Amino acid sequence: MPELPEVETTVRELRNKIIGRKILKAWTDTEKIFKPNFLAFKKGVVGQTVEAISRRGKNIILKLDSGSYFLVHQKLTGSLLYGTEIKNPYIHLILDLDKGKLALSDLRKFAKVAFIPDLENYPDYQKLGPEPLSRGFTLEKFQEILEKARGGIKKVLMDQGKIVGIGNIYADEILFEAKISPLREAPKIKPAEIKILYQAVKKILEKAIKSKGTSVSDYRRPSGEKGNFAKFLKVYRRTGEPCPRCGTKIQRLKFGGRSSHFCPRCQK
Ligand SMILES: [Zn+2]
Missing domain, CATH: 3.20.190.10 (MutM-like, N-terminal)
Known part of the structure; x- marks a missing residue:
């Protein structure tokens, strides 16, 4: 999507x-x-x-x-x-x-x-939540969202009523960047980790915009051309490939109706 x-x-x-x-x-x-x-x-x-x-x-x-x-x-x-x-x-x-x-x-x-x-x-x-790249989306705002949230961190990141714009691809990439397991419960994420996760949200989304998005499946730019971010994906749809950080095989796990891709070693 x-x-x-x-x-x-x-x-x-x-x-x-x-x-x-x-x-x-x-x-x-x-x-x-x-x-x-x-x-x-x-x-x-x-x-x-x-x-x-x-x-x-x-x-x-x-x-x-x-x-x-x-x-x-x-x-x-x-x-x-x-x-x-x-x-x-x-x-x-x-x-x-x-x-x-x-x-x-x-x-x-x-x-x-x-x-x-x-x-x-x-x-x-x-019903839409804040824009993650807007100035109004501060670290404090993000902390507040996570404190109030229930359930897994990945689900919270993808909840359009909490934060808009993040789906399966970027949730996996953001969590990898922040070294946080998609299996973690949102309210249990520590303040130091929240800060890293907050920075990862902005960094990954901005980087993907610079590359004109990801065309792993059907997405095309208005000209019909593909986006260029697929080559920068580190875990999404890279099941079995070595983690670019530690070499452990990337795992794919299905939960909450979604496939999650992550490194079982360096994402805690
Ligand atoms: Zn790893």
Whole structure:
């Protein structure tokens, strides 16, 4: 699933392509991805000019000149693409712009596209936790989140209501960086470790943005190109390979419905 670095890359790379562009036409073959429905979406966006594009958590938010918004959550396998001719068998939404096309490619069709007249009162939006790369996300804030949390640290890192943007790939990489086992209980993590973990959150996400995200599965940048962070992954999907720190074989363990990859020796 595209996580914060992938969504941020998409937003940054689309920004100079679609701002100021007018939406001329909307097409889909998969109405179930739309909220409330495709007709309302089409009515809300066609004829509008894109004023701004931003990211909140894993959501891409486009502001239209009517003051309304539409939101795209790429979910498991979605990618927002931009070009003049987009050829790909998994395209389920095409917006014809006055220059180029914006399209959603989505193999599994779990993506969500919502037309939102009033963003601040949109329920899914209100529930989101702080942005980990924002100034407001301080060490104190992170400590507070972990103290109040219940359950395993990995689950807490991935809980979008607590901190946004982190999914399976970056949770594994962040925990490796911080030398903390994904099996640890969040409230039992010591203050010194919390500080290291906090720094790892920022460091790994920033590094991944610099590399334009990870394309181990379906994620593509708007141009269709892959992100470059896969080669820097140290544990994610590296089961059986030697830990880059201590040489122990990386383990994969399934718990909480997720596969976790970690070094059983240097992650405590
Ligand atoms: Zn190790």
